[in-house]
Amino acid sequence: MKADPLAQIKLLDLQELDSRIAHLKHQLATLPQITQLETARAERAEVDNAARDARIARDDLSLAQRKADNDVEAVKARRVRDEARLNAGQGSAKDLEALQHELGALAKRISDLEDIELELMEELEGSTAEAGRLEAQVAEIDARIAELEESKASAEAEIRAEGSAAFAQRGPLVEDFPADLLALYDKLRDQYGVGAALLRARRCGGCGLDVDAAELSRIRTTPAAEVVRHEDCGRILIRTSESGL
Structure with a gap:
């Protein structure tokens, strides 16, 4: 292939x-x-799952505590009724004795239920605090994600603006090249990332390899209008006063 040396x-x-x-x-x-x-979103998903589990545990404990409260109130109400019957002396001696035994059992039941109620209150307090801590952590991660998204969008906008400017420069530049030379360059660039490289001090600027003596001899005698390619990497070699020929 031939092409104007300036091209x-x-x-x-x-x-x-x-x-x-x-x-x-x-x-x-x-x-x-x-x-x-990606890291922040994965962390958020993990913490959010933990927060959801903590909320479920908190709600279950809250329900259990309400049930315990209701149980205590029901037993206390029964005790009040039995005490009223006992104080009124209603029933036979045997019935009154049974009421006394039942009042003792009710007192024990109330004590047990209040112990359960207290344990549930403590567990609920801890579960509520844990749910709050995890929800606060989710909020913190959300804020971090928002900052990263804003930073990413800003960086992308800057890079795209620079890319648009480069593409705008490329259009008029390629108009000056012969079609066959440009097609070869584009093909090589698609393959290797670099389609044309400076031959400097007998080294290919594309692959970084030195050009051997035999190839240098061939290049030295090749007319300037002939397009030269490196035998090792296939890229177009551009010859200048720096080439060491």
Whole structure:
């Protein structure tokens, strides 16, 4: 393939621009906020699940405490009725003796229920505190996620603006290239990331390998209008006064 030597040299400007665009795309895909958001969202899901479990436990304990409260009140009400009957002397001596025994049993039952009630109150207090702590942690993570999303959006906007400017520069630049040269460059760039590289001090700027003596000899005798490619990596080699030929 033949191409104007000046057009070949201008490929370096195009390659520099394309490398910049590729770098911006890589930046966009690898923003640190992306990983940070993934970590924060996973943490939030874990803490939110724990908070949900804590709320369920709290609600169960609250229900159990209300039941215990009702049980205590029911037994106390029964004791009040029995005490009233006993004080009124209603019934036979045997009935009154039975009431006394029942009052003793009711006192023991009330004591047991109040112990249960107290334990439930303590557990409920701890469960409520744990649910509150976890809900506060979820809120803190949500705030962190919001900050990361804002930071990510800002970084993306900045990178996209820079990318748009680079793309705007690329349009007029590629209009100056012969179609076949541009097609070869684009094909190589798609394959290797770098389609054209400077031959500097006998080294390929694309792959970083030194060009051997035999290939240098061939390149040295190749007309300037002939497009030269590196035998090892296949990229277009751009020859200048820096090439060491």
